Amino acid sequence: MASPTRDKIFAAAQDRFHAVGYTACGVQQIVDAAGVPKGSFYNYFKTKEGLALEVLEMYVASSKREILSNAALSPLARIREHFGFFISRYEMDGFGKGCLIGNLSAESSDDVPLLREALKDSLSTWADLLSSVIVEGQAVGEIKLGLEPGAMARFLINSWEGAVLRMKITNDRRPLDDFMSIGMGLLDSKQA
Amino acid sequence: MASPTRDKIFAAAQDRFHAVGYTACGVQQIVDAAGVPKGSFYNYFKTKEGLALEVLEMYVASSKREILSNAALSPLARIREHFGFFISRYEMDGFGKGCLIGNLSAESSDDVPLLREALKDSLSTWADLLSSVIVEGQAVGEIKLGLEPGAMARFLINSWEGAVLRMKITNDRRPLDDFMSIGMGLLDSKQA
Numbered sequence: 198m199a200s201p202t203r204d205k206i207f208a209a210a211q212d213r214f215h216a217v218g219y220t221a222c223g224v225q226q227i228v229d230a231a232g233v234p235k236g237s238f239y240n241y242f243k244t245k246e247g248l249a250l251e252v253l254e255m256y257v258a259s260s261k262r263e264i265l266s267n268a269a270l271s272p273l274a275r276i277r278e279h280f281g282f283f284i285s286r287y288e289m290d291g292f293g294k295g296c297l298i299g300n301l302s303a304e305s306s307d308d309v310p311l312l313r314e315a316l317k318d319s320l321s322t323w324a325d326l327l328s329s330v331i332v333e334g335q336a337v338g339e340i341k342l343g344l345e346p347g348a349m350a351r352f353l354i355n356s357w358e359g360a361v362l363r364m365k366i367t368n369d370r371r372p373l374d375d376f377m378s379i380g381m382g383l384l385d386s387k388q389a
Numbered sequence: 390m391a392s393p394t395r396d397k398i399f400a401a402a403q404d405r406f407h408a409v410g411y412t413a414c415g416v417q418q419i420v421d422a423a424g425v426p427k428g429s430f431y432n433y434f435k436t437k438e439g440l441a442l443e444v445l446e447m448y449v450a451s452s453k454r455e456i457l458s459n460a461a462l463s464p465l466a467r468i469r470e471h472f473g474f475f476i477s478r479y480e481m482d483g484f485g486k487g488c489l490i491g492n493l494s495a496e497s498s499d500d501v502p503l504l505r506e507a508l509k510d511s512l513s514t515w516a517d518l519l520s521s522v523i524v525e526g527q528a529v530g531e532i533k534l535g536l537e538p539g540a541m542a543r544f545l546i547n548s549w550e551g552a553v554l555r556m557k558i559t560n561d562r563r564p565l566d567d568f569m570s571i572g573m574g575l576l577d578s579k580q581a
Contacts, residue, residue, distance in 0.1 A: 216498070217412055217498075218410060218412050218413065218495075218496055220409055220410050220412070220413035221410065221412035221413040221496075293498070293499070295495065299495060299551075299554060300495045300496075302495075302554045302555070302557055302558050303410075303487065303492045303494075303495030303496070303554055303557065304410055304413075304492075304495070305557050305558055306408070306409075306485070307485075313558060316558050317558045317559060320555065320558060343581065348567050348570070348571065349571065351555075351563075351564065351567050352548070352552075352567045352568065352571040352572070354551075354555075355548065355551035355552045355554070355555045355564050355567065355568070356544070356547065356548035356551050356552075357551065358551040358554055358555065359491075359546075359547035359548050359549065359550040359551025359552070359554065360544075360547045360548075360551070362491060362494045362495055362547070362550055362551065362554065363494070363512065363546075363547045363550070365494055365495065365497050366494050366505060366508050366509045366512060367509060371543075372543065372547050375540050375543050375544045375547065376544065376547070378540070379540065379541065379544040379575070380544070383571070383575070389535065
């Protein structure tokens with residue numbers, strides 16, 4: 198159900214989970230940041246983990262995965278555009294905040310089974326999408342043959358998340374540029 | 390200065406930082422886990438960040454980077470052995486705990502400038518070591534020419550950290566295996 202209080206809690210959680218992490222950010226800190234009384238949290242969310250699931254869903258929805266299905270672009274161009282979109286987003290944050298999926302993954306443990314499962318599903322869906330674009334690119338000769346699309350998609354996504362992690366340390370775009378040149382080079386049939 | 394109390398605090402911090410993260414784990418939780426009074430913490434450590442720097446140093450010291458300089462092995466074999474050592478270590482933890490460097494990187498922010506700097510140095514030193522092995526491998530024809538060793542070393546380390554992050558979600562070795570086949574394939578001059 199929509200409500201201004203719920204929206205405030207949600208926005209505060211989005212910000213706090215991304216900024217300080219899931220474990221370090223308690224319900225108290227979320228309601229303080231939202232400027233609402235603690236009791237109101239439980240009117241809208243059963244648990245902090247439930248709230249995190251919604252925040253993750255919204256994050257994924259804002260990540261423009263539909264670029265990967267944009268038939269106006271060639272398969273390889275779509276993949277470049279896809280990662281390029283993230284780079285422009287990180288640039289706006291001064292290359293400091295990182296990826297919420299990666300940050301939550303680093304904190305993932307048996308204590309948050311629902312969140313871990315949601316992260317797993319989200320990463321699998323992402324890899325499946327990427328894999329199908331690789332298959333398309335191979336069919337038109339734009340992407341190297343001989344690559345197993347599923348394994349390559351997983352490898353690229355993991356490499357990307359690693360690059361973003363490194364970016365949080367270097368606070369610059371070099372790790373992302375390394376990924377774009379070497380990772381994309383793995384796919385491009387015009388490159389050795 | 391060595392002391393049993395200091396050792397207990399250090400061991401508790403090693404475990405807690407790795408298990409729940411740096412931000413989520415306060416000094417109180419560390420001394421509780423160590424079974425020592427809170428005041429004793431400050432007899433041995435100025436700040437939690439200072440303690441984390443020591444924990445990181447110990448973690449790096451235990452990661453057998455010397456494998457990369459083992460002249461008894463060929464350059465490519467050393468690189469495989471290097472990452473293979475980590476795989477065996479993660480296997481002992483049931484593929485659940487991840488890499489302390491990666492976990493701390495995900496939490497890194499302006500709030501912990503010394504820790505961020507130490508992570509940056511540690512990752513740079515690691516990349517420099519790997520880069521010099523790539524140069525050696527190129528010289529003996531075992532590693533593909535045409536790769537820029539520094540960029541490739543950074544890319545591989547970032548990809549590795551990303552694979553380890555994914556491992557924390559999947560709780561299996563597949564992300565590491567994907568890295569070993571595709572990441573190592575990038576180097577191997579016998580592979581297309």
